[in-house]
Amino acid sequence: MMRRSQRILTRPEWSINRAYYKAMGYSDTDLEKPMIGIANAWSTTVPGHYNLRQVAEAVKEGIRQAGGTPVEFGVIGACDGIAEGHEGMRYILPTRDIIAHSIELMVQAHQYDGIVLLGSCDKIVPGMLMAAARLDLPAIFVNGGPMLGGPVLHGRKADTTSIIEAVGRLKQGEINEEELVRMEDSCAPTCGSCSFLGTANTMCCIAEALGMSLTGSAMVPAVYNDRLKVAQESGRVIVSLVEKNLTARKIITRESIENAVRLNAAIGGSTNAALHLPAIAYEAKIPLDMELFDILSRSTPLIAKMNPAAPLNVIDFYEAGGVPAVMEEIANLLHTGAMTVTGKTIGENIKGSKSTNPAVIKTFREPFSPMGGLAVLYGSLAPNSAVTKPAAINPNMLTFKGSARVFDSEEEANQAILNKAINPGEVIVIRYEGPKGGPGMPEMFKAMKLLYGLGLADKVALVTDGRFSGTNNGCFVGHISPEAAEGGPIALVQDGDLIEIDIPGRKLELLVDPEELEKRKENWRPVPPRVTEGYLYLYSKLAESADKGAIIKHRAE
Known part of the structure; x- marks a missing residue:
């Protein structure tokens, strides 16, 4: 079966398209390989996306190693944090659909064989997963990773939410403006998605639970070298997905969505998951109603607890075993046969994973709560x-x-x-x-x-x-x-x-x-x-x- 890209790159009919690529330095050798689109939401607006230019280079290297040709394009991405509390917040959720539409348009206009989705933050992640489900092409999601926490404050590492809480304390006279500025300078010490379990990190965990990201990759911190290793491996994997014709809707299924709902319940993830998973399901043509969230949450124990529900943050969660450790603990509740981008089932991927810190990830028999977090x-x-x-x-x-x-x-x-x-x-x-x-x-x-x-x-x-x-x-x-x-x-x-x-x-x-x-x-x-x-x-x-x-x-x- 001829690849999509070859349908518009075969001589002599499509020599003009080859010429357009050659104008950018692509060679004949490049144009014979699988053409892999990279939808990159990099910008210097969003701290969670600030490192995606570097991540994209690692992805490209992996694609080339596996015999593909990377073709990168930009995608919008707004920062929820910067938009909070003013008129700008009204524009955030609507960007989700613009992101999905724009990726669809770029991928279809240029007939890429597969797509790598680079994003980290709140509406960008679900928008990209919506696009993957809509297009039903080989696709893999790669995030930029969370930032490290700031200095310890009130028993937990400070983060960007500490500032707005501090404004209330300033109003109460508990701190002065100099202390507020010190917190402003230190609460976000690195780039990355915010270090708590907000919507951004919740959706990155959900992408992994859906099978759309590499196992254990969701919470690798932005500044760790493993983040680039994950990116390079994802580049290699997307080429194999194209070769196997393992498309997004073979991974995003009713079973994998139920796995994601259970994972969200087990970690006490963001309520916004109940907004985004139905949207992803719609794109995958899977019926999904709100009752499912409650049914699955009632029967899923709360295994992991982190900020804002507890003092420890997502870096502690990652170091304790992250998503694989939680999913292994609740494996008897999961559809372990669900396929993933690794070419293996979720059950095969998580087998043997264990928590190394019961303060963050407990066991199925002794959870934080017998019911999940939503x-x-x-x-x-x-x-x-x-x-x-x-x-x-x-x-x-x-x-x-x-x-x-x-x-x-x-x-x-x-x-x-x-x-x-x-x-x-x-x-x-x-x-x-x-x-x-x-x-x-x-x-x-x-x-x-x-x-x-x-x-x-x-x-x-x-x-x-x-x-x-x-x-x-x-x-x-x-x-x-x-x-x-x-x-x-x-x-x-x-x-x-x-x-x-x-x-x-x-x-x-x-x-x-x-x-x-x-x-x-x-x-x-x-x-x-x-x-x-x-x-x-x-x-x-x-x-x-x-x-x-x-x-x-x-x-x-």
Whole structure:
């Protein structure tokens, strides 16, 4: 069977295409080999991507060693951290689909035989995996690795979230500005994805659990030499995937997605996994609903615990055995026959892996908790679902009842928190921040961190149709569906209404008489749209709800 690239590089019909490549220095020998696209999200904007230029060179070397020809192109990638807490956060989730679309366009326009995906951070990783599933070509994902932690602060190594917590402490008079600046200088000592188990590192672990990355590669730190060794080996592997025609949808299957959901539960990964895995499943044409996350999480023990749920960070997780050690511990719950990019099954890849640090990775028989780190709630406030992360919540806050304090934007809520206008026992409701209403479903990262810094994290709860950073802790529930912009019950909440959160019971209830809610529904009018032009306006019109992964449908049903 003729390779894709050869269909547009065979003489004499396609001599013009050969000429275009030769204009860049490619030789006849190069053009006879498998043409491997490298989708590289390198930039000097995102610390998690800062080293990807070097990683790409190692990938290219591996491709050449295995008899392929690398062809690199750029992909956008925005930094969630830099975008947090202001208008820029509305643009972050929509980049996921732009990334998937742009990779599809480049790969199809140039008919590459296989694709290497280079990324590390929050929306870039799922966007790349979505593209792989959509294209169904031989593909492998390579990340740049996490950064090292900063100096020890309050019993854990500092990281970039320490800054926003420190702002709250500064407001309280616990530290001065000089101390804040010292933390600013030292909390992120190297490049790499942030050193906690946020969405970035969660999704890199999920890529490995899906079988789309080399075994044990997800959490190799950015500054370790093994990071470049992984990259070079991935370059060799992609050529073998092309030769075997082992394509993405032979790896991203219903079974491997269930493995990824279980892995996320076992490590207490980001709630954003419940947004991204449905989107990846959609691209792979695999039906997936929110109920699966709860079913699998309930039956998967919490094996690993790290920041933000515990003091140790992802570097400690890596050194304790990382993803393979956790998957080996829960192997009896996994589809161990699922295929991976190594050409072996996940069961073969993880066999014999063990934890070397029970403070980070415990055993199946003696876990941190008998249930995993993600929960899906339903109720009168969330008829279609809402998502929370029990692993990051104080056990005393797993049930909470309080009176609502309603805000129609994240900015309004943050200002009230900074003004110390929030009282213990209240449930902060932040709405019109979903995929359509935000638009872009921004993270409520800053609100939770400010509450933590003010000492309110265990005294108030926060519910929203927006989402959360994987670093958040405290009593929070997000992804409420339907969202306020669609007229969901969250749009009808008023100050003083009682809200009950029951995470063990998987319930989120608005304790208001149904007849009263019907009256409010009749009088409800959506708030005016925040954005009326540009890509965000387009996104607000096309995006599905959070329980469907905030996807943009692009095929006939």
